[in-house]
Each structure stands twice: as C-alpha cells, then as structure tokens.
Amino acid sequence: MADTTNPDRRDFLYIATGAVGAVAVGAMTVPLIDQMNASADTLAVSQIRVDIGQVAVGQQITVLWRGKPVFVRHRTEVDIAEAEAVDWQVLRDPQPDSARVHAGRPEWLVMVGVCTHLGCVPLADRGDYDGWFCPCHGSHYDTSGRIRKGPAPDNLPVPDYAFINDTTLEIG
C-alpha cells in the first residue's frame, strides 16, 4: 500500500537508510586509510633507550632513531660555557642553550644529526664554532647545535627525550 498520504515518514525512512549507508561507507574507509600509517613494528622502534653510562665527557655517540642519526653528546664545561655565552637573540634561529637541553642536565645535548639545509649528516668537532660542520654545503653549528654560518636555515632539531635514570636515555 503506497504511503502517498505521508510523504514525510517515507522520506524519513529513505534519509535514515541513506545516512546509515553513508556511515557504513565512512566506516569502511577507516581501515583503508589507517593501514598506511606506521605499523606496530615501526612504532616499536619509534622510541629507543640508549645506555649513556659509557659516554665520557667530551665524547659523542650516534644512534639510529626513526631512520635518522641522533647525536648524544656529553658536553664539557667549556662547551656549555661557550654555548651559554652566545647572544642568541641575534642568531638566524634564535634559541637559548637552556631551551635545547634539560634543566639540571646541560652536559647532555641530544640532537637529530640531519643538517637542516638539505639533509646531510654534519661532522662533529669541526667547523668555526667548535661544534659541527656539514661538508655538503658548509653549514657551521655551535656547541649547542645552533646554525651560525652557512646555508642551513634552522638549528639542529632536538627530539623529545627523557632520562629514565642517570645512565639511560629514552628518545621518542
């Protein structure tokens, strides 16, 4: 029997059906998009724990984190003093040294070792500012990893990290 006397109820049914159908289609796209996100094994190494107990003062180790090198440098008192003495406001990428280390642990500098110019890995203990020097196009970074000379636009990035204890660093 046609419901021609009550088009509103008929239309409501169609609208409700269409809406539920649209929800179904929308729900189906979630797995299709999410499967391209990082898988569990990638995420498992997205956070790493580094043993820094063996890193002497003045030494640096490089670890692989999320596919990139990360410098973990145990800075000397001289390095720290130099970094803090700089007039950071006039730098290309203004940042005080205190913003690049954890409070109370300025001797540990943790940075992603990828030049912010075009992505080469800078060399340690080189360059005009006692920090790092990128051989590809001549960017110079200071003892805080800040860009001082050369084509790179930004300071070497500092990732999220935490001290699990005095000898263990967790990056990511």
Next chain:
Amino acid sequence: MSHESTYQPNSGAERWLDARLPVLRLMHDSFSAFPTPKNLNYWYTFGGILTFCLIVQIVTGITLAMHFASDSKLAFASVEHIMRDVNFGWLLRYIHAVGASMFFLAVFIHMFRGIYYGSYKAPRELLWMLGCVILLLMIITGFMGYVLPWGQMSFWGATVITNIFTAIPVIGTPIQEWLVGGFAVGNPTLTRFYALHYLLPFVIFGVVLLHVWALHVTGNNNPTGIEVKGPQDTVPFNPYYTVKDAFGLVLFMLVFAAFVFFAPNALGHPDNYIPANPMVTPEHIVPEWYLLPFYAILRSITFDIWFLSAKLLGVIAMVASIVVLFIMPWLDTSKVKSLRYRPMMRPFFFLFILVCIGLGWVGAETPDKVLFALGDFQYQMVHLGLTLTAAYFAYFLVILPLVGILEKPSPMPASIEESVLKGRKPAQAA
C-alpha cells in the same frame, strides 16, 4: 534495443560537461532510467553483488600490495607482518581471502541463475560468453593469488597445476618451464604471479564493462524468459532495482562478515600456515573449494585412450568443462528460455547442481578411498569422479540438445505484465 535518452542536465556545469563528455548522461541512461523488467527476483541481485566483490578485492588487494613482499624468502613473513603489525592488516587480509571465496560463491549462483532462466540464449549469447571469459579470468587470478602467501598449499598447488602443461606432448615441458621460470616452481614463479595477479583484476574490470554493455544492448532477461514488450513490463532501474540490489548486497555482506569475523580460516587449508618446503609434500594437496570440481574432473581419467595418456585426457577434460560453457547457447535446442516453463528440463537442472557439488566433494577426497564394494570390484572416489564427470558433460552434450526437442513446454503467459498481474501461471481457462 535503443531508448531515447531522458537525461536532463540540471545546471550550467552539467550542461557544460554533457556537451563535452556525456558521462552523466551515460550513467543516467544506463543505471537510473534504464528500463528493467519489473519481475526480477532476488537471484538477479548477484550481478550487483559481483561488482561489489570485484571492487572489494581490488581495494583490499591494493592495500595488501603496499605491505606484501613478493620474494620467496620474504613472502610468508610479509603476510604475517600484515596480520600482526600493519594497522587493520588482519582485517584486510581476511577480507581479501574470504572475499575470493565469496566472489566465487556469487559467480556460481549468478551462472546457475543464467542457466535456469535461459539468459545464455539468443540474443544474449555474447553476454553469456563474456561472462565465461570473466569466470576464466577469475579462476586464473584466484589460482595465482593463492600462491602468493607461499605456504605449503601455495607452493604445491602451483607445482601440481603448472605440471598440467607437461601433459602436452613435445612442447609441454618447455611451456611449463617457461611458465614457471625455471625447472620447478620457485621465486621467479612467485614474482611473476604477483605481477599478473595485480594486473588481471583490471582486465576483469574491462570485460565486466563489456558484459554490462552487452546486457544493455539486449536488455535484461527475466524469470519468465519472455522478452519485454513495452513500458508496461518495466520499471526504471533507479530507484526500484538500486534499492533491491542494495538490500540483496547487505544480506550477502552479512554472510561475508560472518566468515571474516568469526570463521576466517574455515574455507582455507591449515597447511597454508606452514611455510613452503620443496622437500616435503603435504599429505593431501587440495586447491581452494571453488576449484575442487575442476580438480575432480582433472583427476577423474585414469586410463589411456590410444595415444592419449590419462594425464593428457584429464587435462583435456578439465579444459573442456569450461569450454563447453561457452558453446551452451548453441547446444540448447529449446525455443523456451526459462526453466519455469520447461518441466522436463527442470529436474535435470537440479541434478546438474548436485553433480557439481558432488564433483566438489570428490575433488577434496583421496582418489583411492573406497565408497562401496560389489564383490571383487571396489567403487572408489576416482570412479565416482568419472561418473560425475560423465554426468557433467552429458548435461551439456546430451540433455540440453535432446530435451529441447522432446519436451512439451508448459503454457506461458503472453507477457511479463500478464505474468505479474495474474500470478506465475497464465489465466486458467474459465
């Protein structure tokens, strides 16, 4: 059958497009206004269901392809990576695997529908043959896809089936080695099957377009087998059949989902969770269920005839079992399309279904299993396979031609309109 297009562009943009590439007009004429017989039952929803299955397989396949490694050292592990680590990977994999079974279930129902209502008969012969091409492409695609996880059944199924070619005299072994890329199934086989498995579904898609086009030239058949006589026999495809197809599709999806979420491995074989080992043959090599009838036919011939070896005869029989489908339109001598009005043919149809199911059962069993004994003679599975193979071919080569000639069809309604107004049978004599 050409109809006046009733498409009316609603906006400037639509008029612009219509003057340059009338896709909206084509969509409207083909899937909205298209006059469709008003008496189509639920068996007719399987065409839409099959389109859905093809899209599901392609979409899940592409997402799986983003994570699958097609090297024989990595393939099995990459599938486990998908199942365990990729977000929703388990879901995509199970949908794809169960989807292949659902695809074949739907295609068999779709074909049986076509046989029952005589949809393969003139003027729809080409429509039917295009469908047979799609079936053949599906079988090849499904076979190659099953090899990719590189489990024991993947490897040994590939070995057995590619060895079929060695049955061809003289050129058989060179063909097999060319196909397989070496002396035995191995990494080259896997990599090329992956490339082809990715390609063929798009070929299937193209043939589906031809199939639907051919359908639209002749118009749909319908349960009475009587051609459409005028607009009183039809309704526009939209909304009448869009809503019915959608309902049928959701019921199908319920079955699909039940398997995916609650019994995803029920249609598969446990041996495929064992990594492929060329040194160890599984006790029973079986293909997936939808290939079992063909497998049974392949194994059913165990005697040589003249210079033709049993192995070659089995291969010929298996190929013939698909080729015979192509020539169905010319084997059937009946003038009446629908089995509704063919009382002599109808029981043979249902027997034929039983024969196909029986062949599937035989394909899964060991050939020398004894069913019963008559004195000294043991009737084994392989004998049943031969009996059912003979019955299968008899349906096409004996029954179809003969029954068409001998049969007296039941009285038929004058038109579709009449059949729906007065129920299935025409008005009784007053």
Next chain:
Amino acid sequence: MSLTIRTGAIIAAFTAALSISPALAAGDADHPHTPHEGWSFSGIFGHYEAETLQRGYLVYESVCAACHSMQYVAFRNMAEPGGPGFTMDQVRAIAAQHQVPAGPNEFGETVDEYGLPLTRTATPADYFPAPFANEQAARASNGGALPPDLSLMAKARANGPSYIYSLLAGYEDAPEETELQPGMSYNPFFPNHQLAMAAPLYEGAVEYPDGTEATVEQMSYDVTNFLMWAAEPKLEKRKRMGFQVMAFLFLLAGLLYWSYRKVWADIKH
C-alpha cells in the same frame, strides 16, 4: 515408507552410531580432545584469559623454547591488548633476560673469542630468539628431526588447539603390537602415532607464580592457549568488531528492506 524400509533405516542408523563412538571414546589422531571446559577463545564471544596466557608463556619459555622457535612473536606483543597483558616494564624485564644475535662489532667481527656468534641483550622490539642458528643445527641436536616453529602451530593443524592439547597430554606407553622406531615416542594423537619429541611435560615441570598446580593437563591447557594467542593475537579485536559489524548490518538490512517495500509499494511484481 514401508515397514521393511523403515526398520532397515533404523538398523543402519544404529550401526553407524555404534561404529563412530568407540573411536571418539578412545581418542586418536582423527579425534583430538577438547578440554572439558572448552576453549575460552571459541564462539562469537571468544576471548583470551590473561592469566592463562601468562602461565602458558612460562611453560613455553621454560620447556618448549629450548627446541622450538617462535619467530613471528615479539616481546612487545605480550604488552598489547587482547594478550597476556604484561606491562611494558614487565616486557622490558622479560626481554632483558634474552640474548639476540648482534651485528658485527666495531672491528667487523661477527663472532667472539670462542667462535660463538656475537649477541646483545634483547629489547621489547625484538622477536623471540631462535634456540638454534639454522635448520641443520636444530636437526643435529634433535636426532635428525626438526622442531617446527610454533608461531602459527595452532592454525597450521586441523582443530589446532585441540590437537596440540591432546598431543601434549596424550603421551602413553606404546601398545604391544607397535614397533617403536629408535628415538621415537608413542603418541596416539600424532599422525602414524610415532614422533621424535619425547613427552616434554611432566608433573611439576614449571612452578607457577600464581600457585596453580602444574599438572601435565594444566600445563598443556595453558601452553595451548598461549600458542593460540601467538597464532591469532587479534582474535579478541576481530570478534568484537565482528559483533559490531553484524549488528550494524542487521540494522542496515532492516532499513533497506523497508525502503524496498516502500519503493515497490505501487508496483505489482
């Protein structure tokens, strides 16, 4: 149906029933046992019991891991939802008890001064280390037999969990007429009834921290559950999603059916 045929049918059914039951009662390779409480993971509401999986892991680690690898399971998997439910700290501690192969050292060496491969302490991201370096080493240590990887064993056998459970708990003395090959043990649940693995479980083989009595049956049950989880870690998520999807599809089916009736209301068909 005539009286003769009916009687014949009843006799046939009775004979068939009689012939099936002895096989079921004895239990053999074709009829694995299910534990009397069933499996918690079967059915539409299937789920894992975290305590059972933790006990099962202990059995694997203490008994099975000496010979059987589980290469697709990582330590971190045991902290994921729907599994044994260890915390990330517990997983770190478990991983730290294992050594995994390490790459070359700074001198490019891959072996230590004894010629053994270099190793490092495992992290949660690492997969369960294999007990043997390769197949040949595994065979040499096991009388020529290869202990299979167990990651997928519960899915790689028909009625996998029941098969594993029956096998582990089902060792018995070989019947008189059986000729036991050298180095083999008798087990009615293994195909051909002889296998190279001697009964791995005995009363008290492990000490469960939660105080559960470590009978052979209990350990078989626990490790079978663990192996099922190892093979299907997403089982709980799958069944939960399935319930939601089916409910949703029922709703949509209902709506579509009413829409269909409404659309076709005026058409005789």
